[in-house]
Amino acid sequence: MGEHGGGGGGGGGGDGVSLAGGDGRGRVMEWLVGLPSDEELTPLSQSLIPPELASAFSITPEPPRTILDVHRASQDSVALLRRQISSSSSSSPLKGFPSFAAAAEAEDPTVIEGDESAAKDGSGESSRKTRHLEAVEEADSAFRTENSNDESSARTHKRPRLVWTPQLHKRFVDVVAHLGIRNAVPKTIMQLMNVEGLTRENVASHLQKYRLYLKRMQGVSIEGPSSSDLLFASSPVPPSLQEASVPVPIPYAPPPALIPMPVIGMAHHGHGAPMAMVPLNGQQSGGAYRGYEAHHPYAMFGERPKDWPRGNNFASMVPYPHVSPRSK
DNA sequence: CGCCTAATAT
DNA sequence: TATATTAGGC
16 A cells, blocks of 8 residues: 655655765755745644634634744754754764764653653743743753763663653644554654654554543543543544545654644533543644653643643543544 | 564563 | 553564
């Protein structure tokens, strides 16, 4: 049925060989040129639902961050690439890898030592922008909880547990949605997510849980969230995307924010749990990889349950109408 | 062999 | 609990 169409568009940089050359930057430029222009890209904040509907559901359009954010992310990416190039230009190209991983660990709040893990405290809103640094620092801190020292030889030593932050999970869901359940396999998902540092195992594990979650929901969508399953949808999977069979040539793969689809047609009464949708997470981490940062950017219109703090990552998962995993 | 999924371990 | 790791099947 189809091979994965290779990247097209010089995206992934599979042949990063020439990166080491003096034209490293040229490469990057080339890559940039290949990207769609601002106007071409679907605005992250684009609403796929009618304004009235949004209004009715108290959905905030998310006006502020849009192209700007993307720009910033792009610059970030470029900067990172430059750094890598610079670093590795002296050595053999292959040796550039370690720095890559190192940078990742330094900058990825997602990856922290197991144990108590991430911060709790749902202070919520408060300042949003400036949080970046703090979040990073905090994460860094958490990261060193126990695993201090060690040279970070990236190889031969286990990475710390991956924490599926909402943002990261969002990306995951987006990609899965984009692929369609049928093609959503660990390797592909991992590649499309384009999150450095993320391993196939990570994705596989998460995917497993995700599927489990979907199943659960299918059986008895909502009955009585005993107190273990909070229901809100964050990234519903548009039916149209479920059938997607193309490999997705996207250069750096930023699927525009998926729009939550309120299920307004539900005339059936009886179930007391309204499928809340529209997470309004915002924080659409513009960039491609590393699309995660803070820990609890949750902002819902209602009020949040008291026992939210601890890993409720899957709260944002959404069931498909009916899917056959792996059936042709 | 690589990959995926289910089961189990930490 | 959330992830990681292992084991088995394709």
